[in-house]
Amino acid sequence: MEKKGYKNGINRREFLQTGAKLTAAGMLAGFGTTRLFGAVNSSQMGTTVEQITLNNGAKMPILGFGTLYLNGPVGEKCVADAISLGYRLIDTATVYNNEEAVGVGIKQSGIDRKELFVTSKVWVEDSGYEKAKKAFDTSLNKLGLDYLDLYLIHRPRGDVKGSWKAMEELYKEGRIKAIGVSNFTPAQINDLMKGSSVKPAVNQIETHAFFQQPGDREFLKENNIQMEAWSPLAQGRNGLFTNETLAEIGKKYNKTNAQVSLRWHYQRGIVAIPRTSQTAHMKENLNVFDFELSESDMKTIAKLDLNTTQFPEWE
Numbered sequence: 001m002e003k004k005g006y007k008n009g010i011n012r013r014e015f016l017q018t019g020a021k022l023t024a025a026g027m028l029a030g031f032g033t034t035r036l037f038g039a040v041n042s043s044q045m046g047t048t049v050e051q052i053t054l055n056n057g058a059k060m061p062i063l064g065f066g067t068l069y070l071n072g073p074v075g076e077k078c079v080a081d082a083i084s085l086g087y088r089l090i091d092t093a094t095v096y097n098n099e100e101a102v103g104v105g106i107k108q109s110g111i112d113r114k115e116l117f118v119t120s121k122v123w124v125e126d127s128g129y130e131k132a133k134k135a136f137d138t139s140l141n142k143l144g145l146d147y148l149d150l151y152l153i154h155r156p157r158g159d160v161k162g163s164w165k166a167m168e169e170l171y172k173e174g175r176i177k178a179i180g181v182s183n184f185t186p187a188q189i190n191d192l193m194k195g196s197s198v199k200p201a202v203n204q205i206e207t208h209a210f211f212q213q214p215g216d217r218e219f220l221k222e223n224n225i226q227m228e229a230w231s232p233l234a235q236g237r238n239g240l241f242t243n244e245t246l247a248e249i250g251k252k253y254n255k256t257n258a259q260v261s262l263r264w265h266y267q268r269g270i271v272a273i274p275r276t277s278q279t280a281h282m283k284e285n286l287n288v289f290d291f292e293l294s295e296s297d298m299k300t301i302a303k304l305d306l307n308t309t310q311f312p313e314w315e
């Protein structure tokens, strides 16, 4: 029988040794170990995913599950399956129109709410103090939860400052554990921080091998704001899943292009939330903690940057 908290019969010693190797990997990659590898999220089933510590002390899994386009019964099942495999961070948004399905999936999983990290986002049309407060209540009701771990301003449009004021209040009331933004440039973050009492904990932006955003990454690091990757696999655009450079690297470790990409995010200290409707891919995407990309692999992947969005239709 599996021991509580350790996967696949891995004992505590092996588990800690793995942790030590990962910590060394983090040091090699140049990240603060306390921040990146501070705590471990133990799950009774499935893989364990490490947690990072946000600038307000909240813990966030470094790898999670995206839910864009996962609606209705499919969404319910995917979320329940993902949680049972070990995902603890679930990313949704008002505009995905699937918060109810995500909520059902969470309930079906049977996992204690406290073990999960649930993110939602306030959409542009709900921007502003009153509307954002109402949108937050609606999201919570749809999800069937009484707090969110992370609530983000989805896009830097509309009455962003009004939304932020509402979110600061909800945060101070303890109804949100951390607040942040998405798709904000450094200038937009600086503007938001002027006159506000809570600094964003996270900026969720597009980033993957073809759009690496080095400037934003540097800014976020300097300001202790966690960078989170949306479309961490670029939705497979520009041939990511068949890219020869990634495949060559993956061959050395017996890993797929998706796994190389997710490991690359991890070694850069970026939270990634890949989405998949397939159980095999859910497992594959979690299986990225038993190998390490070399410095030369990281440099090779850096050269894949095209420095442009793969989603011009969302600009």
Ligand SMILES: NC(=O)c1ccc[n+]([C@@H]2O[C@H](COP(=O)([O-])OP(=O)(O)OC[C@H]3O[C@@H](n4cnc5c(N)ncnc54)[C@H](OP(=O)(O)O)[C@@H]3O)[C@@H](O)[C@H]2O)c1
Pocket: 065, 066, 067, 068, 069, 091, 092, 154, 182, 183, 204, 205, 229, 230, 231, 232, 233, 234, 235, 236, 241, 258, 259, 273, 274, 275, 276, 277, 278, 281, 284, 285
């Ligand atoms: N804040 C924002 O503005 C924003 C914008 C976009 C996305 N997001 C969030 O970020 C999450 C992830 O982004 P995304 O959904 O756009 O794209 P993504 O995670 O980069 O890619 C998803 C696609 O990759 C495929 N896939 C996943 N794992 C695979 C694997 N191991 N091998 C082969 N194919 C694989 C999936 O197909 P299968 O289902 O067939 O596996 C799906 O078509 C979203 O779900 C959402 O939560 C946020």
